[in-house]
Amino acid sequence: MTEPKTISMQGAICPLPLVHNEKIVMGHGSGGKMSQDLIARWFMPPFDNPALRAGDDAGVVQATPRTRLAVSTDSHVVWPLFFPGGDIGRLAVCGTVNDVAMMGANPLYLTAGFILEEGLELSILERVVSSMRSAAEEAGIQIISGDTKVVQKGKADLLYINTSGVGLVPEGVQISGSLAQPGDVIILSGPIGNHGIAVLAARGDLGFQAEVQSDVAPLNHLVAAMLKASNPADPLASIHTLRDPTRGGLATSLNEIARQSAVCIAVEEASIHVNPAVAAACEMLGFDPLYIANEGRMIAVVGPVAAQPVLESMHSTRYGEDARIIGHVEAAPAGRVLMRTVLGSTRVVDTLSSELLPRIC
Amino acid sequence: MKYLNEFRDARLVSNAMAEIRSATTRPWVLMEICGGQTHAIKRYGLDQLLPAEIELVHGPGCPVCVTSLELIDKALAIAELPHVIFTSYGDMLRVPGTGKDLFTVRAAGGDVRVVYSPLDAVKIALQNPDRQVVFFAIGFETTAPANAMSVLQAKSLGITNFSLLVSHVRVPPAMHAILGSPENRVQGFLAAGHVCTVMGYWEYSAIAERYHVPITVTGFEPLDISQGILMTVRQLESGTYTVENGYPRLVTFNGNRSAQAVINQIFRSCDRKWRGIGMIPDSGWCLKPEFQDYDAELRFQVDQIQPEESPLCIAGQILQGIKKPHQCLAFGEECSPEHPLGATMVSSEGACSAYFKYG
Numbered sequence: 001m002t003e004p005k006t007i008s009m010q011g012a013i014c015p016l017p018l019v020h021n022e023k024i025v026m027g028h029g030s031g032g033k034m035s036q037d038l039i040a041r042w043f044m045p046p047f048d049n050p051a052l053r054a055g056d057d058a059g060v061v062q063a064t065p066r067t068r069l070a071v072s073t074d075s076h077v078v079w080p081l082f083f084p085g086g087d088i089g090r091l092a093v094c095g096t097v098n099d100v101a102m103m104g105a106n107p108l109y110l111t112a113g114f115i116l117e118e119g120l121e122l123s124i125l126e127r128v129v130s131s132m133r134s135a136a137e138e139a140g141i142q143i144i145s146g147d148t149k150v151v152q153k154g155k156a157d158l159l160y161i162n163t164s165g166v167g168l169v170p171e172g173v174q175i176s177g178s179l180a181q182p183g184d185v186i187i188l189s190g191p192i193g194n195h196g197i198a199v200l201a202a203r204g205d206l207g208f209q210a211e212v213q214s215d216v217a218p219l220n221h222l223v224a225a226m227l228k229a230s231n232p233a234d235p236l237a238s239i240h241t242l243r244d245p246t247r248g249g250l251a252t253s254l255n256e257i258a259r260q261s262a263v264c265i266a267v268e269e270a271s272i273h274v275n276p277a278v279a280a281a282c283e284m285l286g287f288d289p290l291y292i293a294n295e296g297r298m299i300a301v302v303g304p305v306a307a308q309p310v311l312e313s314m315h316s317t318r319y320g321e322d323a324r325i326i327g328h329v330e331a332a333p334a335g336r337v338l339m340r341t342v343l344g345s346t347r348v349v350d351t352l353s354s355e356l357l358p359r360i361c
Numbered sequence: 362m363k364y365l366n367e368f369r370d371a372r373l374v375s376n377a378m379a380e381i382r383s384a385t386t387r388p389w390v391l392m393e394i395c396g397g398q399t400h401a402i403k404r405y406g407l408d409q410l411l412p413a414e415i416e417l418v419h420g421p422g423c424p425v426c427v428t429s430l431e432l433i434d435k436a437l438a439i440a441e442l443p444h445v446i447f448t449s450y451g452d453m454l455r456v457p458g459t460g461k462d463l464f465t466v467r468a469a470g471g472d473v474r475v476v477y478s479p480l481d482a483v484k485i486a487l488q489n490p491d492r493q494v495v496f497f498a499i500g501f502e503t504t505a506p507a508n509a510m511s512v513l514q515a516k517s518l519g520i521t522n523f524s525l526l527v528s529h530v531r532v533p534p535a536m537h538a539i540l541g542s543p544e545n546r547v548q549g550f551l552a553a554g555h556v557c558t559v560m561g562y563w564e565y566s567a568i569a570e571r572y573h574v575p576i577t578v579t580g581f582e583p584l585d586i587s588q589g590i591l592m593t594v595r596q597l598e599s600g601t602y603t604v605e606n607g608y609p610r611l612v613t614f615n616g617n618r619s620a621q622a623v624i625n626q627i628f629r630s631c632d633r634k635w636r637g638i639g640m641i642p643d644s645g646w647c648l649k650p651e652f653q654d655y656d657a658e659l660r661f662q663v664d665q666i667q668p669e670e671s672p673l674c675i676a677g678q679i680l681q682g683i684k685k686p687h688q689c690l691a692f693g694e695e696c697s698p699e700h701p702l703g704a705t706m707v708s709s710e711g712a713c714s715a716y717f718k719y720g
Contacts, residue, residue, distance in 0.1 A: 345406025349720040353698035
């Protein structure tokens with residue numbers, strides 16, 4: 001061994017901060033903090049209005065004195081187009097249906113815009129469209145308008161789909177990310193991480209295989225059943241917040257709710273269900289399932305009196321069979337998500353920082 | 362999962378913590394070498410379960426954090442070249458060089474790809490014979506065998522458009538540097554289990570002997586870390602300073618001899634500059650002269666680089682265990698995982714990112 005060198009603290013310095021504010025980088029599409037910064041800085045100020053400012057999955061507007069509409073839009077660039085448990089078509093329908101349903105609204109109609117790359121096989125388009133039709137039938141919605149554009153080869157990756165959706169918010173129902181209150185109970189509709197891991201495995205470029213199916217599914221029937229089991233007129237027995245933890249995963253969605261409602265969300269690590277195959281893939285690849293995307297899961301924040309009836313109503317539906325209570329809402333520290341670990345210690349759960357897995361939806 | 366769940370068992374960890382409490386009679390400062398251990402400690406809140414007398418400080422075992430700014434700037438310059446496909450582990454893409462990172466280079470049109478293994482980079486070279494494929498070979502002893510294998514594979518396949526930008530570092534010289542510093546506070550070490558899986562732990566006896574510090578080879582799960590702390594504290598309390606193996610299910614005294622043979626075939630020992638610490642003699646590995654054809658630093662002339670560091674960040678003191686992340690004025694303010702001032706905040710093994718993420 002060579003003589004040790006006395007350390008000079010002159011070396012103990014770091015580089016200047018790097019703020020990506022000149023060009024878009026992949027992290028801006030992660031669904032985490034960089035995406036939130038992008039929206040807050042570049043989209044919110046020019047488009048500012050109350051519905052947008054609410055920062056929910058869909059904008060809610062009073063269309064007539066008795067009618068409230070929930071409107072949402074979502075673009076889909078997932079790669080590969082087909083993966084175990086779903087495809088870009090099913091995803092495009094479910095993504096928007098779910099965003100509308102997360103306002104407690106009953107989704108009715110969708111529009112679909114297709115960006116097609118020169119050279120795309122029409123048999124692929126046929127499969128995608130047929131899958132969209134099945135998903136629309138399952139959700140009980142209609143696709144009533146559409147658009148197609150074709151771009152030169154190399155200017156898109158086979159096929160991108162944008163869908164927009166509209167739904168009616170039932171009278172009296174008030175659901176928003178900003179309505180979680182201390183004392184509320186947090187319910188998670190099923191195991192997390194399936195979609196992200198299924199897509200990643202389907203890519204094959206990490207040389208790993210997993211017996212994991214994407215959870216992509218329309219959640220509007222589940223939401224309808226939950227609303228039936230609750231009482232919108234009673235703050236202790238109503239549903240306050242619904243959110244589907246897509247990009248950025250459960251951790252990011254819980255942080256959004258904690259921030260929007262200015263509350264602390266306290267969850268139990270042991271109660272968060274992760275399928276063994278997803279857990280194993282995450283261990284191998286160094287991912288935390290809390291940050292992996294879901295496309296058919298939902299977080300519900302409900303008044304304490306509603307917790308049990310809502311949970312039971314979820315158990316009786318197809319996409320809520322595995323629903324569990326994972327925690328509750330506290331007053332402080334506001335804006336934080338705290339997790340009691342399996343060992344009994346407590347740690348902070350933060351928002352996803354930047355790119356984890358690109359193009360998973 | 363078998364071999365994981367047992368080592369996260371709440372009851373067993375709680376028993377180990379009780380043993381640590383009963384073994385501890387006065388304050389001790391322990392350093393865990395590896396960033397993977399730091400993250401497990403914060404993720405499972407192990408520091409909250411320890412008696413107040415035990416202070417854990419976080420070591421330099423995060424390869425992303427200690428890769429020198431000069432080398433990152435070289436990587437950026439090479440990645441910008443039009444005929445180059447630059448491949449790297451994902452973490453390196455966000456480490457800021459002077460004014461930019463690999464994400465910036467990619468957004469500007471550079472072909473930067475994330476791979477999970479250097480052998481994937483060799484495959485990319487095979488598929489793109491008209492392009493130069495460079496792999497950013499960072500890491501400690503743990504990643505060295507696979508990186509060495511990539512050179513052997515490229516050679517045996519006759520691939521000439523593949524090269525490594527080597528930034529390999531070794532743990533024992535860093536331990537010498539930390540213990541030899543006048544500011545040193547570390548009284549005992551949790552050695553990095555994965556490094557020892559490859560290298561064994563015979564090298565550590567000289568360190569324990571010379572500086573009178575107990576060293577325990579330690580794994581990465583909560584029970585492994587609790588066990589490592591317990592074994593180290595017992596030695597400190599009884600005044601002994603030997604090397605013990607707390608990770609026997611994977612680590613042997615001699616380590617993985619065939620992995621070492623591959624390393625020795627490709628690499629030679631060399632001086633290496635550590636980010637935040639400075640030059641440590643004989644602390645790195647470089648390609649041997651007979652494999653210089655695979656050295657990206659020689660293949661691409663990118664010498665006119667003048668790296669510029671900022672005075673705000675204290676990553677260097679953190680990497681040496683002199684300070685904790687929250688003692689940095691910039692922590693959580695100017696410096697966060699999205700806007701990192703230093704590599705310790707960027708890397709998934711970095712101490713600052715562990716503090717930021719898990720509170």
